[in-house]
Amino acid sequence: MRQKFPGINLNAKHIMNKMKRLKDKYSAAYDMLNTSGFGWDDALQCVTVDAQVLEEYLKKHPSKNYIANKPFPQYERLTRIFGKDRATGSLAESxxxxxxxxxxxxxxxxxxxxxxxxxxxxxxxxxxxxxxxxxxxxxxxxxxxxxxxxxxxxxxxxxxxxxxxxxxxxxxxxGTPGLVTLNEELEKLGFDDSQCIALGMHFSNNPVQLRYWSTLADRLKQMYAQSILGKLDTREFIGIAHVPDTSSSTLKEAIVSMLANHQLSIDQVRGQGYDGASNMRGEFNGLRAMILRDNPSAHYIHCFAHQLQLVIVAVAKKHEGVKDFFEYLNMVVTTVSASYKRKDMIREAKRKRVADGIRSGEIKTGKELNQESSLLRSGDTRWGSHHATIVSVLKLFREVVDVLCYVKEEGDSTQQRSSAKGILSYFKKLEFIFNALLMQEILGLTNSLSKHLQKKNQDLLEASKLINGTKQALNDLRQNGFEDLMKKVTSFCETNHIEVLDMMGSYGNPRNRRNVVTNRHHFEVEIFNTILDMQIQELGNRFNEESTTLMYPVDFTMNERACILGELKVFYYSAKEDERFAKLDGMGHLARLMVETGKDLSFPLFYRILKLALVLPVSTATVERCFSKMKLIKADLRNRMGDEYLNNAMVCAVERETFDEVTNEDVMERFKNMKDRRGEF
Incomplete structure (x- = not known):
C-alpha cells in the first residue's frame, strides 16, 4: 500500500478503525434518509430535517452517531464502498x-x-x-x-x-493529507467555527489546494487560509419563512428554526435589523427585546443601507402639516404627469421661459446649463428620492402652475377640474413653499450620509464621522437657520407672485381668540422647530453612542478587559515604528497586515477587537436588495406556488454573482442526476 500510495503513513489498524467509524456514520445517515421527514441537500452535503422530526427520531434511535443538518461530504463516496442495492444486486458484494x-x-x-x-x-x-x-x-x-x-x-x-x-x-x-485533522488545525490557528466550516467546504471542493496547504508551515497555513477567506463572500441569503402571524413570539420561533436548519444558533448572532421604515419606527421592539434577552450580543443596529431619506420623510409625516404637504406633492406630480400632452406643455413652457430669460439677461448660458428637465416622481420603495422630487417641483414651479391652470379650465371631467382647483389653491400658498424649502434643506443635509450608507462596502469610521457631521448640521440649522430659510421663502414667493404673510399677524381664524398665535410662531415653533427636533431625536436614537463602547463584553473576560487598553497602547507604539503599517487602507487591511507580520499573536486582544469590528452588524445595500427582489418575484403567479419555490427563486435572484458562474450544462447535469424519469437532455 505504501508503494501504491506514497506519502500516506497509514497502516491496516488505522484504516480499519477509520473504516468502522465511517461505516457507523454512514449507516446512521442511510437510516435517516430511509425515514420519512429526512432529505438530502446536495449543496450543503448533509441530511436535512426539521428540528421536531429530528428530536422524535433521536428519542427512538439514541445510539446514532451522526446528527442531521451537519455536513457529511464523504457520504456519496462511502455509498460506493458500503452501499448495497437490495433491488438490483448492484454493489451487493463488498x-x-x-x-x-x-x-x-x-x-x-x-x-x-x-x-x-x-x-x-x-x-x-x-x-x-x-x-x-x-x-x-x-x-x-x-x-x-x-x-x-x-x-x-x-x-x-x-x-x-x-x-x-x-x-x-x-x-x-x-488519507487525503490534512483532511483528518483539518478542523483541529484550523482551530489551533485561531479560526472560529464559521470560518472552519467555510474553509472545510472550500477544501473539500478543492483537494489540490488542501494538499498544498498541508505542506506549509503553520504561519504560512494561516496566511493561506486567510487569503482564501478574504475571497469568500460571507454575506449570503439564507431564505424566507412563512409565518401564520406577525407576533413577536412567532417571528422569533421562525428565526430560530431557520438558523437551526443551517447549523447556526441564536447565540452566534451579532446584530439584528429589520426591513423598511418600520425598522426605524420601532414596530419590532418586542422581537428585538426577546432576541436580546437570549443573546445580549445581538445588538440592534440601524439598517444602514436603508434609504435614509425615506426615514426622514416617514418621521416628518408625523407632523400633520408636513403629511399634507407630501400628499399634495404626490398629487401635483400625478396630475401634471398624467399625459404626454401635459409633459410636453411643461417642456415647451420651460423652453420659452429660458429663451426669454436669456434675451433679457436674467439667465446665463454655459456648458450643462438650462438643460431640459421634468418632474421626478418619488418612488414608494426605499430607493426613491423625495429630495429630487421637491427640487424638480420648485425648479419648474411656474410651468406646473400653468399646467394646473390648464387642467382646472380644460380638464376632461368635473373631477379632474375640481381636483386641479384644490391642488392649485394649496400649491400657491406660502405654507406649501415653506414646507417644501424646509424639507429640501433637511433632505439636502442628510443626502451625503444617505448615499454613503448605501455603499456596498462600508467604511465604518467614515460613516461615524458623517453621522456626527449630519447631527451637528441639523442642530446648527435648528439654532440659526430660521431667518435664512424665511428669506428664501420670501424671495421665492415674490418671484412667483405668491402672497407673503405678515409674520406678526394672526395665524388661522381670527375669530377664535382663545388660541391666537402669530404667523411667525406658527412657522418657527410649530413647524420649523418641531420637525427639526423630531429629526435630531430620531438620529440620536438610531445612531447612538453604543458603537463607541465595548459591544461584545461576553467575548472578553474581566482580566482581558482590564488588559485591553494597555495592549492597545503597546501596539500603537510598535506599529508606529514599523514602515509596513505606514500606509493602511481601512481596518480590513490592518487585520491582514497583522496576520502577515505575526502581530495577531503578539497582540491577541487587539486582534480580537479588530475581528469583532470587522463583523459589526452593518446591513449593506446587498441585504436591502433582498426585499426589493421579493417584490419582483412574489407576483400573483408565484402566490399559487409553494414557499420552497419562492425560496429557490429568491436565492437565484439575490446571489446573482454566484449563479453567474453556473453554466447551462451544470444545470442540465443536475436535473439529469435528480431522477431518470425526467428524461434525457
Whole structure:
C-alpha cells in the first residue's frame, strides 16, 4: 500500500478503525434518509430535517452517531464502498463479502480435494471438488474439474480486485493529507467555527489546494487560509419563512428554526435589523427585546443601507402639516404627469421661459446649463428620492402652475377640474413653499450620509464621522437657520407672485381668540422647530453612542478587559515604528497586515477587537436588495406556488454573482442526476 500510495503513513489498524467509524456514520445517515421527514441537500452535503422530526427520531434511535443538518461530504463516496442495492444486486458484494466467499471456497476445496494444495490448476486435473455422479464418463469428469478450477480463479481475482478498489477508495476518503485533522488545525490557528466550516467546504471542493496547504508551515497555513477567506463572500441569503402571524413570539420561533436548519444558533448572532421604515419606527421592539434577552450580543443596529431619506420623510409625516404637504406633492406630480400632452406643455413652457430669460439677461448660458428637465416622481420603495422630487417641483414651479391652470379650465371631467382647483389653491400658498424649502434643506443635509450608507462596502469610521457631521448640521440649522430659510421663502414667493404673510399677524381664524398665535410662531415653533427636533431625536436614537463602547463584553473576560487598553497602547507604539503599517487602507487591511507580520499573536486582544469590528452588524445595500427582489418575484403567479419555490427563486435572484458562474450544462447535469424519469437532455 505504501508503494501504491506514497506519502500516506497509514497502516491496516488505522484504516480499519477509520473504516468502522465511517461505516457507523454512514449507516446512521442511510437510516435517516430511509425515514420519512429526512432529505438530502446536495449543496450543503448533509441530511436535512426539521428540528421536531429530528428530536422524535433521536428519542427512538439514541445510539446514532451522526446528527442531521451537519455536513457529511464523504457520504456519496462511502455509498460506493458500503452501499448495497437490495433491488438490483448492484454493489451487493463488498470487499469483506468477497473475502468471506473466498474463504468458504477454500474450505470446500480443502475438504474434497484428492491432494494437498491451496488451489488446483487445470493441468493436474485432480480436482475432487465435484463428487462424481453415476454414469459420467472420464472426459466429462475432466471437463467439470477444469470448469471448477477456472471458476475458483475468477472468484479469487474478483475478490482481490474488489479489495484493491475498496482500499483505494477508503484511502481517498481518509488519507487525503490534512483532511483528518483539518478542523483541529484550523482551530489551533485561531479560526472560529464559521470560518472552519467555510474553509472545510472550500477544501473539500478543492483537494489540490488542501494538499498544498498541508505542506506549509503553520504561519504560512494561516496566511493561506486567510487569503482564501478574504475571497469568500460571507454575506449570503439564507431564505424566507412563512409565518401564520406577525407576533413577536412567532417571528422569533421562525428565526430560530431557520438558523437551526443551517447549523447556526441564536447565540452566534451579532446584530439584528429589520426591513423598511418600520425598522426605524420601532414596530419590532418586542422581537428585538426577546432576541436580546437570549443573546445580549445581538445588538440592534440601524439598517444602514436603508434609504435614509425615506426615514426622514416617514418621521416628518408625523407632523400633520408636513403629511399634507407630501400628499399634495404626490398629487401635483400625478396630475401634471398624467399625459404626454401635459409633459410636453411643461417642456415647451420651460423652453420659452429660458429663451426669454436669456434675451433679457436674467439667465446665463454655459456648458450643462438650462438643460431640459421634468418632474421626478418619488418612488414608494426605499430607493426613491423625495429630495429630487421637491427640487424638480420648485425648479419648474411656474410651468406646473400653468399646467394646473390648464387642467382646472380644460380638464376632461368635473373631477379632474375640481381636483386641479384644490391642488392649485394649496400649491400657491406660502405654507406649501415653506414646507417644501424646509424639507429640501433637511433632505439636502442628510443626502451625503444617505448615499454613503448605501455603499456596498462600508467604511465604518467614515460613516461615524458623517453621522456626527449630519447631527451637528441639523442642530446648527435648528439654532440659526430660521431667518435664512424665511428669506428664501420670501424671495421665492415674490418671484412667483405668491402672497407673503405678515409674520406678526394672526395665524388661522381670527375669530377664535382663545388660541391666537402669530404667523411667525406658527412657522418657527410649530413647524420649523418641531420637525427639526423630531429629526435630531430620531438620529440620536438610531445612531447612538453604543458603537463607541465595548459591544461584545461576553467575548472578553474581566482580566482581558482590564488588559485591553494597555495592549492597545503597546501596539500603537510598535506599529508606529514599523514602515509596513505606514500606509493602511481601512481596518480590513490592518487585520491582514497583522496576520502577515505575526502581530495577531503578539497582540491577541487587539486582534480580537479588530475581528469583532470587522463583523459589526452593518446591513449593506446587498441585504436591502433582498426585499426589493421579493417584490419582483412574489407576483400573483408565484402566490399559487409553494414557499420552497419562492425560496429557490429568491436565492437565484439575490446571489446573482454566484449563479453567474453556473453554466447551462451544470444545470442540465443536475436535473439529469435528480431522477431518470425526467428524461434525457
Amino acid at each position: 470487499a469483506a463479502d468477497a473475502m468471506e466467499n473466498i474463504n468458504l471456497e477454500s474450505e470446500v476445496g480443502a475438504d474434497t480435494d484428492e491432494f494437498v494444495g491451496p488451489f488446483p490448476t487445470p493441468s493436474n486435473g485432480a480436482s475432487a471438488s465435484h463428487i462424481p455422479q453415476e454414469g459420467e464418463t472420464s472426459s466429462k469428469k475432466r471437463k467439470r474439474k477444469a470448469n471448477d478450477s477456472e471458476n475458483m480463479y475468477k472468484v479469487i481475482a474478483s475478490g482481490l480486485n474488489s479489495l484493491s478498489e475498496e482500499v483505494g477508495k477508503l484511502v481517498e476518503v481518509v
